[in-house]
Amino acid sequence: xxxxxxxxxxxxxxxxxxxxxxxxxxxxxxxxxxxxxxxxxxxxxxxxxxxxxxxxxxxxxxxxxxxxxxxxxxxxxxxxxxxxxxxxxxxxxxxxxxxxxxxxxxxxxxxxxxxxxxxxxxxxxxxxxxxxxxxxxxxxxxxxxxxxxxxxxxxxxxxxxxxxxxxxxxxxxxxxxxxxxxxxxxxxxxxxxxxxxxxxxxxxxxxxxxxxxxxxxxxxxxxxxxxxxxxxxxxxxxxxxxxxxxxxxxxxxxxxxxxxxxxxxxxxxxxxxxxxxxxxxxxxxxxxxxxxxxxxxxxxxxxxxxxxxxxx
Amino acid sequence: xxxxxxxxxxxxxxxxxxxxxxxxxxxxxxxxxxxxxxxxxxxxxxxxxxxxxxxxxxxxxxxxxxxxxxxxxxxxxxxxxxxxxxxxxxxxxxxxxxxxxxxxxxxxxxxxxxxxxxxxxxxxxxxxxxxxxxxxxxxxxxxxxxxxxxxxxxxxxxxxxxxxxxxxxxxxxxxxxxxxxxxxxxxxxxxxxxxxxxxxxxxxxxxxxxxxxxxxxxxxxxxxxxxxxxxxxxxxxxxxxxxxxxxxxxxxxxxxxxxxxxxxxxxxxxxxxxxxxxxxxxxxxxxxxxxxxxxxxxxxxxxxxxxxxxxxxxxxxxxxxxxxxxxxxxxxxxxxxxxxxxxxxxxxxxxxxxxxx
Numbered sequence: 261x262x263x264x265x266x267x268x269x270x271x272x273x274x275x276x277x278x279x280x281x282x283x284x285x286x287x288x289x290x291x292x293x294x295x296x297x298x299x300x301x302x303x304x305x306x307x308x309x310x311x312x313x314x315x316x317x318x319x320x321x322x323x324x325x326x327x328x329x330x331x332x333x334x335x336x337x338x339x340x341x342x343x344x345x346x347x348x349x350x351x352x353x354x355x356x357x358x359x360x361x362x363x364x365x366x367x368x369x370x371x372x373x374x375x376x377x378x379x380x381x382x383x384x385x386x387x388x389x390x391x392x393x394x395x396x397x398x399x400x401x402x403x404x405x406x407x408x409x410x411x412x413x414x415x416x417x418x419x420x421x422x423x424x425x426x427x428x429x430x431x432x433x434x435x436x437x438x439x440x441x442x443x444x445x446x447x448x449x450x451x452x453x454x455x456x457x458x459x460x461x462x463x464x465x466x467x468x469x470x471x472x473x474x475x476x477x478x479x480x481x482x483x484x485x486x487x488x489x490x491x492x493x494x495x496x497x498x499x500x501x502x503x504x505x506x507x508x509x510x511x512x513x514x515x516x517x518x519x520x521x522x523x524x525x526x527x528x529x530x531x532x533x534x535x536x537x538x539x540x541x542x543x544x545x546x547x548x549x550x551x552x553x554x555x556x557x558x559x560x561x562x563x564x565x566x567x568x569x570x571x572x
Numbered sequence: 573x574x575x576x577x578x579x580x581x582x583x584x585x586x587x588x589x590x591x592x593x594x595x596x597x598x599x600x601x602x603x604x605x606x607x608x609x610x611x612x613x614x615x616x617x618x619x620x621x622x623x624x625x626x627x628x629x630x631x632x633x634x635x636x637x638x639x640x641x642x643x644x645x646x647x648x649x650x651x652x653x654x655x656x657x658x659x660x661x662x663x664x665x666x667x668x669x670x671x672x673x674x675x676x677x678x679x680x681x682x683x684x685x686x687x688x689x690x691x692x693x694x695x696x697x698x699x700x701x702x703x704x705x706x707x708x709x710x711x712x713x714x715x716x717x718x719x720x721x722x723x724x725x726x727x728x729x730x731x732x733x734x735x736x737x738x739x740x741x742x743x744x745x746x747x748x749x750x751x752x753x754x755x756x757x758x759x760x761x762x763x764x765x766x767x768x769x770x771x772x773x774x775x776x777x778x779x780x781x782x783x784x785x786x787x788x789x790x791x792x793x794x795x796x797x798x799x800x801x802x803x804x805x806x807x808x809x810x811x812x813x814x815x816x817x818x819x820x821x822x823x824x825x826x827x828x829x830x831x832x833x834x835x836x837x838x839x840x841x842x843x844x845x846x847x848x849x850x851x852x853x854x855x856x857x858x859x860x861x862x863x864x865x866x867x868x869x870x871x872x873x874x875x876x877x878x879x880x881x882x883x884x885x886x887x888x889x890x891x892x893x894x895x896x897x898x899x900x901x902x903x904x905x906x907x908x909x910x911x912x913x914x915x916x917x918x919x920x921x922x923x924x925x926x927x928x929x
Binding site: 425 | 586595598709710712713714718719721724725729863866870874875886890894897905
């Protein structure tokens with residue numbers, strides 16, 4: 261073997277083993293109990309959503325009136341727990357339109373995740389990658405104008421502006437998601453802008469500029485990848501808020517429309533039956549809470565794991 | 573200080589204009605015919621032509637915006653096509669209830685939030701701390717409307733025949749009333765103070781206090797507990813987390829060690845020395861939580877059968893009376909802005925560094 265090869269190998273052994281940011285983060289993350297709890301809950305949720313057709317016992321939108329001998333808003337009937345075998349089994353009972361509630365809950369997980377990911381992706385792309393990055397990189401009057409616009413959006417109470425936007429666009433799930441996406445733009449724009457502002461003064465960016473790399477390439481290929489971390493943390497926490505707000509809009513009748521199996525809508529449809537059929541109110545709200553909790557726990561864990569000050 | 577106040581007020585002006593512009597633009601973006609969106613589907617062409625001319629909807633957009641600003645400045649927020657009632661009138665009638673609910677929720681949230689945060693920080697990493705933080709995590713993930721329904725189920729149904737029973741809806745038990753202060757004080761409509769007195773009169777708790785009506789006072793407070801807890805839980809959890817981390821940071825500082833070293837009682841170390849410095853970020857969070865409280869009021873009032881601003885927004889949403897919804901969004905955004913301004917000014921009082929910088 262050539263001496264230079266030996267030398268390199270020797271140096272390689274002397275240096276500490278290299279580790280990437282993401283490997284470090286992952287190592288940090290698995291040491292945090294809350295993050296593990298969040299990730300586990302999320303794993304089950306994603307599995308439920310993907311395998312919904314296999315898990316669900318009925319068609320979520322099928323009205324069982326005349327199909328089965330079951331009453332409206334019947335309480336849960338589980339054969340294993342002593343429900344008489346001559347009654348049809350409904351794990352979470354039957355709703356006001358005589359549909360199997362368990363199947364509706366299972367399909368609801370799909371919507372919930374789609375809602376969370378789609379609104380936040382929209383807000384990250386428009387708010388973070390466009391407005392925030394341009395604002396931070398270009399600076400000057402562009403920055404001023406964009407940030408004042410963001411201030412105005414932030415001046416409204418979050419959910420109320422979303423309500424106002426939906427009243428303009430018209431009720432419906434897509435419009436509700438668009439509204440929530442729009443009102444959450446400023447958060448991502450601000451986070452991205454502050455990262456870009458600090459990164460653009462770093463030496464490697466100055467070096468790029470000195471050798472004449474075009475500004476767009478510097479922004480998108482050099483600065484952006486380094487500014488993504490806080491955006492990911494914010495995004496994970498943002499999914500939690502987005503799910504909560506979409507459920508609230510559906511509850512108010514501005515989001516998903518019947519017969520969609522959306523948890524907020526399901527809760528709103530049965531809320532007057534609180535005292536007579538509490539299970540129909542309990543399950544959807546509990547599911548929303550668990551979903552939101554899992555994203556909150558994971559987001560908190562990610563933030564702590566990515567924070568170099570908290571590294572041990 | 574005065575200089576700080578003036579500069580802060582001037583900074584709010586463009587934001588107010590921005591808020592008004594956004595709502596103005598939103599109202600103009602309603603797809604289809606603005607006349608029928610405001611007057612309802614059944615409006616005839618003649619009525620619509622009249623309406624469009626009267627509202628200046630045929631004029632250029634900048635003129636329309638100027639007209640809109642003029643209307644807002646005169647306190648004219650429009651009229652509901654459904655009830656024919658002026659939005660301003662509705663505000664006098666409904667806003668007091670929302671203010672009562674929001675203040676009650678805020679008191680609950682700050683009191684318990686700060687207390688729980690202090691407990692968690694003082695016994696950091698103990699079982700109590702873990703329990704409080706798990707509770708806070710669940711609290712921030714709670715859908716307001718679901719929590720409200722569950723509280724109503726537990727306290728109004730399960731605890732029905734116990735002393736812990738609480739009413740699930742309404743503001744006062746039927747039969748319990750408060751005096752109408754405008755009648756009591758002999759103010760006629762049109763009097764300069766009429767609106768203000770009518771507003772105060774609708775603040776049931778304040779009204780009961782003024783007139784010494786203790787039955788109504790107790791009843792009103794009892795009705796307010798569940799909605800306030802439901803609405804205040806998310807802010808309470810956020811405040812608890814903030815108090816914990818802020819107090820933990822301060823407790824590690826040298827001056828706290830000095831205070832302990834000189835033999836100061838632990839109670840004084842925490843309350844006089846540590847909390848004084850730990851409170852600033854907590855006050856910020858309390859101020860910011862007002863936005864979520866005002867938004868949450870729409871949901872809470874719907875659940876608990878309260879007829880405040882939130883309820884009227886919900887009713888207007890279901891009736892597609894969107895003009896009223898948007899008018900109330902402006903009103904609430906302006907209230908939110910004023911409250912944030914108040915929080916900013918209170919910082920300057922708390923922290924001399926802010927007003928001097």
